[in-house]
Amino acid sequence: MSKSTVIYTKIGEHRGKQRLWLEGNRLARTGISPGQRFNLVAGRKSLTLQFAADGAYKVSRRKRGENELPVIDITAAELAEALGKVERVRVVVRGNRIDITIHHHDLAESERMERLLKALSNGEPLEIGSIAHGGGVLDLAIHTGLADAGVPSRLAFANELEGAYLDASLANNPVWDEDSIAIQGPMQDVEWHKLPPVHLLLAGLPCTGASLSGRAKNGLAHAEAHETAGSLFVAFLNAIQTLxxxxxxxxxxxxxQNTVSMMVIRNVLSGLGYEVQETVLDGHALGALERRDRLCMLAVSKGIEVDLGKLEPVRQREASLQEVLEPHEAVASRYKAYSYLADKEARDLASGKGFRRQLLDGSEDGLGTIGRGYAKARSTEPFIRHPDDPGLSRLLTKAEHARVKTIPEELVHGLPETVSHELLGQSVVFTAFRAVGRLVGNCLASLKRSDAIAA
Known part of the structure; x- marks a missing residue:
């Protein structure tokens, strides 16, 4: 078998022309030497250098110490004609030829945009994949926002570890159709290559290793140290490269945003040809009563012009909490003393910790974040104070919890209170991500119009 060399390199530029420069022992080891002649033969998205005594081009030389090493410098028009305007190539040197093809990352970038433009121009629903699906709140928000902009979409597949959450989504979430694939299990076990490519991939990676409370509870020095959630970004990146x-x-x-995981995600996506932007969505400013901030990272292929800085609310927030609370008669039996929480508050204040209970009467224009463990009646999460007895308070009902996050109540229909609060507590503010979906949808609709004009 003849020696071979594989080179992944970038296309340069020289005097306004594309340029490919190859040199050194990487060529010499396969038998290429200065003075040899070759021809350029263009193929479909490929260019081949075939060595021949009467070739039109010649291998140059560069002296390095006592050695003369071969140099191949290609700026001929055939390079641009065969490969198009690409940034990276794969070069295979073997025997009496050199094969130059488009880098697989550049091919993937081109292919994914071609699929997107084809779907948009044909009016076909965009195929959406979902990882760490939960109850599908993020999915429904994005699907709804896209629909607001006139861009149809469908759920191609959803992966969720917890069977109870996946069952809830299957029962209540309208994003599913008869062809959607439900996948229950760890995302690192999923065989992504057995799933069809998608146009948009959504993910809400578990935050248990990154949240301040999660790190404190588990004694973690950094998010990646979490036993189950710490390495999930690897499976996430594998899914992106495959789908x-x-x-x-x-x-x-x-x-x-400040984890090693996020740094790796940014760098890998940039290397794959995505343009990455991030923002922290303020749920309260975007139309919800809950003051819940959420990191939103959007990575798009080149050619999709989206600016998260132009995000606008899609609804007007209620003037007060009272507007979403159940009538007192319907929840009167829910009030309790929660004396242990009152005692804890007194101890915290005495020790200078400053933690106070969120005891609300409904006149407030918002409330603090409600987490996954809300049903446990934790000391710092919102409670509604009894209108007549200040010693009594209650948790929000699951319907009220959904309303303060602007999540459609049907997503927790028929679910126990505990499961409902878990599902809602780890979800996003619906209206915030609906706004993201609408923004992306408007950009895609504009892209469709631009592509139609160009055609």
Missing amino acids: RPAAVLLENVPPY
């Missing part, structure tokens, strides 16, 4: 979406949306707690 080749034109756009990727990731949501998480704001501290995730």
Whole structure:
């Protein structure tokens, strides 16, 4: 077998022309030497150098010490004609030829945009994949926002670890159709290559290792140390490389922005040809009563012009909490003394910790974040104070919890209170991500019009 060399390199530029420069022992080891002649033969998205005594081009030389090494410098028009305007190539040197093809990352970038533009021009629903699906709140928000902009979409597949959450979504979430694939199990077990490519990939990676409370509870020095959630970004990146979406949306707690995981995600996506932007969505400012901040990362293929800085609310927030609370008669039996929480508050204040209970009467224009463990009646999360007895308070009902997050109540229909609060407590503010979906949809609709004009 003849020696071979594989080179992954970038296309340069010289005097306004594309340029490919190859040199050194990487060529010499395969038998290429200065003075040899070759021809350029263009193929379909490929260019071949065939060595021949009467070739039109010649291998140059560069002296390095006592050695003369071969140099191949290609600026001929055939390079641009065969490969188009690409940034990276794969070069295989062997025997009496050199084969130059488009880098697989550039091919994937081109292919995913071609699929997207074809779907848009044909009016076909965009195929959406979902990872760490939960109850599908993020999915429904994005699907709804896209629909607001006139861009149809469908759920191609959803992966969720917890069977109870996946069952809830299957029972209540309208994003599913008869062809959607439900996948229950760890995302690192999923065989992504057995799933069809998607146009948009959504993910809400578990935040238990990145949230301040999660790190404190588990005694973690950094998010990646979490036993189950710490390495999930690897499976997430594997899914992206395999499914080749034109756009990727990731949501998480704001501290995730400063993790090693997020740094790796940014760098890998940039290397795959995505343009990455991030923002922290303020749920209260975007139309919800809950003051819940959420990191939103959007990575898009080049050619999709989206600016998260132009995000606008899609609804007007209620003037007060009272507007979403159940009538007193319907919840009167829910009030309790919660004396242990009152005692804890007194101890915290005495020790200078400053933690106070959120005891609300409904006149407030918002409330603090409600987490996954809300049903446990924790000391710092919102309670509604009894209108007549200040010693009594209650948790929000699951319907009220959904309303303060602007989540459609049907998503927790028929679910126990505990499961409902878990599902809602780890979800996003619906209206905030509906706004993201609408913004992306408007950009895609504009892209469709531009593509139609160009055609």
